[in-house]
Amino acid sequence: MSEKPRKGLDRRDLLVASIATFGAAAALAANGGAANAQNTAAPTTDAASGAPSGTVYTGDVIQGKKVVSALDVNDLEPGKKHLLYFQGVRMPTGQHWYVSVAVARGAKPGKRGVLTSGVHGDEMSSIHTVQTVMNQLDPAEMSGTVMAVTDVSRPALESMQRRWPNSGRGADLIDMNREWPGNENGFTAASRHAGLVFNRLLRPNADFAIDFHTGTTGFEVTAFNIAEMDVPEIKAMAELYPVGQIFDNPTYPNVLHNAFNAAGIPSFCPEIGAARHLDLEMIGLFVEGTMNVLKHHGIVAGPMGRTGKDVTVFVGNSSFPILATEGGIVEHLVKLNDKVEAGQKVAIQRNSFGEVVAEYTSSVAGEMTGKRSDAMSEPGNPLAFILFHKTATEGAETYPE
Ligand SMILES: [Zn+2]
Numbered sequence: 520m521s522e523k524p525r526k527g528l529d530r531r532d533l534l535v536a537s538i539a540t541f542g543a544a545a546a547l548a549a550n551g552g553a554a555n556a557q558n559t560a561a562p563t564t565d566a567a568s569g570a571p572s573g574t575v576y577t578g579d580v581i582q583g584k585k586v587v588s589a590l591d592v593n594d595l596e597p598g599k600k601h602l603l604y605f606q607g608v609r610m611p612t613g614q615h616w617y618v619s620v621a622v623a624r625g626a627k628p629g630k631r632g633v634l635t636s637g638v639h640g641d642e643m644s645s646i647h648t649v650q651t652v653m654n655q656l657d658p659a660e661m662s663g664t665v666m667a668v669t670d671v672s673r674p675a676l677e678s679m680q681r682r683w684p685n686s687g688r689g690a691d692l693i694d695m696n697r698e699w700p701g702n703e704n705g706f707t708a709a710s711r712h713a714g715l716v717f718n719r720l721l722r723p724n725a726d727f728a729i730d731f732h733t734g735t736t737g738f739e740v741t742a743f744n745i746a747e748m749d750v751p752e753i754k755a756m757a758e759l760y761p762v763g764q765i766f767d768n769p770t771y772p773n774v775l776h777n778a779f780n781a782a783g784i785p786s787f788c789p790e791i792g793a794a795r796h797l798d799l800e801m802i803g804l805f806v807e808g809t810m811n812v813l814k815h816h817g818i819v820a821g822p823m824g825r826t827g828k829d830v831t832v833f834v835g836n837s838s839f840p841i842l843a844t845e846g847g848i849v850e851h852l853v854k855l856n857d858k859v860e861a862g863q864k865v866a867i868q869r870n871s872f873g874e875v876v877a878e879y880t881s882s883v884a885g886e887m888t889g890k891r892s893d894a895m896s897e898p899g900n901p902l903a904f905i906l907f908h909k910t911a912t913e914g915a916e917t918y919p920e
Contacts, residue, residue, distance in 0.1 A: 572723065577606055581617060589719040590620065592664045598626035599658050605720050607673065608712035611686055616673040616712060620720065622666045623656040629663025630816040633725040634809070637668075638696045638732070638775055640675025640682070644791040644798050645731035648805045655810065656819070663818035666724050671695065671716060671775075672709075679795065681735050683709040696732075697771060699778035717778060727756065727816065728779040728786040729809065737893035738901065739793035741855045741886075742801050745770055746787035748834065753785050758832075759815060760789065760808030761825035763856055764888055764906055765834045771917075793892060833886045835906035840919055841865065843896040845877040851903070857887045859905050866890075866902050883907040 574594040579586040581604050588606045595601045601624065604617040618637075634652060636645035646669045653667045670676050672695040675683045682692035685707050693709040700722070701713025721728065734740035743764035746757035757765055769777065770788075779786035789805050792798040811826055813819040843849070847868040853859060861884045868877040885907030896902060901919050 579604075579606075586617065587620075588715075590622075590666075590724065592622050592624060592631060592666055592724045595622055595624045597624050597658070599624060600653075600656075605668070605716065607715055608708045610708070616708075618668055618673060618716065618720075619670050620666065620668055621653050622664060623653060623658045623661060624664045625661030625818065626659050627662040629661070629818050630726045631664045631666070631724055632813060632816060632818060633721055633728040633779075634665065634667045634731065635669075635671055635721065635728065635775060636731040637670040637676055638672055638730060639694075639735065639794075640672050640677070641679050641736045641794040642681075642731075642733040642791075643679075643794070643796060644733050644802050645789075646670070647797050647799075648731050648789075648791060648802050648809070651802065651806045652809045652813075655806070656813075660820065661818055662820075663816065664724070665813065665818060668716070668720065672712075681794075683712075685709055696775060697773045699773050699775045700782070717775075722779070722782050722784065725779060725784045725786075727752070727812075728776065728784055729756075729812070730775040730779075730786065730788050731791065731805070732788055733791045733794050734889060734892075736794045737891060738889060739855070739892045740790050740889040740904075742789075742791060742804055743888060743906075744787055744789050745776070747780070750780075750785060753780075753787050755815065756785070756812045757787050758827040759811035759823070760805065760827060761830050762789075762804050762808065762827070763830055763832060764886060765827075765832055766790075766838060766888070766906060767834055767836045768838070833906065835885055835888075835908050837907055837909035838888060838918060839881065839883045839885065839905040839907055840901050841879050841881065841903040841905070842919060843868065843877070843879075843898050843900045843902050845870070846895075846897045847871070847876055848894050849891060849896050849902055851890055853887050853903075855887050855890060858885075859887055860884050865905075868896065879903070881905050 573591050575589040577586045584604050586604045601622040603620045605620050607616040634649045636649045649667045683695050685691040685693050698709050698713040700717040702710050703714035705711045742762040744757045745766045748754045748767040776786040776788045792801045807824040847870045849868050851866050853865050859881045864880050866879040870876045885905045888906040889904035891902045
């Protein structure tokens with residue numbers, strides 16, 4: 520390769536320039552992964568993350584909504600609802616992904632709750648639950664603030680799919696709920712977006728947080744909460760939902776509700792049925808439970824609705840996966856929420872001739888909490904999850920998806 524200088528930067532200058540750039544990025548990463556070239560307008564910074572504290576308006580207005588690159592809900596006028604866009608990660612075109620932020624700022628001071636949905640792009644009932652709660656709030660009557668972000672993973676939502684389509688190193692699909700708390704200087708757009716959203720929007724405005732989900736495309740779940748029941752503040756909130764199951768398990772460290780917990784903000788994760796459509800009946804249960812949580816924290820006044828005490832709640836700390844061993848059409852023999860005994864046959868699978876090629880039994884006694892809703896399956900796909908109580912847990916468990 521020629522070492523002769525060409526027009527502009529020669530190869531050596533380019534190398535030096537890129538080393539300097541890399542060094543700067545490494546220094547920033549070592550410094551807590553915060554400030555970067557994306558936002559230089561911050562007047563003050565938060566000691567913990569280096570992210571700006573206080574609200575930063577970019578000066579942009581999109582579809583009539585002001586754009587912020589950092590938000591402190593205490594800067595917003597009390598007694599009103601505010602609709603804003605938060606400026607998320609930059610795309611290959613140089614444009615940004617924006618997320619929709621609704622804030623109900625109470626007339627009187629009080630606790631600040633954060634409601635999130637759309638971390639996965641195919642989970643419509645989670646979005647509708649958050650929107651319904653926000654529509655029931657009257658800031659003039661509230662003591663405290665509720666902030667909602669309904670479309671955290673915008674590019675995934677645009678195609679109503681679970682994962683974020685990343686294009687930095689060729690086409691890639693990234694599960695946004697394995698990225699938290701993110702890194703503003705991370706290697707993927709999903710990681711950088713998570714860092715910006717968490718440091719500058721979610722964490723600074725949360726005394727408690729609820730991250731709403733559903734099953735995923737092709738696999739539906741019951742109404743349940745994922746909640747660490749040995750944490751009193753979390754248990755108190757999870758028990759306020761009139762839903763039949765609680766999954767008392769820490770799940771993965773990099774899911775959003777665990778990033779909140781790691782930051783000292785009590786959080787849990789409701790799961791609301793199937794992906795892709797609205798389950799209005801199930802949504803109603805989670806709206807009622809969430810309004811109970813807001814009453815529990817004194818943000819909203821009024822009598823409690825139905826809670827876990829009004830239904831039979833099955834609490835399990837583990838989930839037994841049944842995986843397909845063959846290809847073919849799956850026939851479930853039990854329904855969601857059904858009790859299952861150890862050794863009970865729960866599904867069969869037939870090949871194209873109609874012959875039964877596999878029979879699936881549960882190894883545990885528990886309740887059906889999830890089942891494959893796509894009838895075809897290849898080997899390795901989860902066909903069912905059975906919520907059960909495990910007497911001794913051996914640390915973190917991973918679940919096939
Ligand atoms: Zn999800």
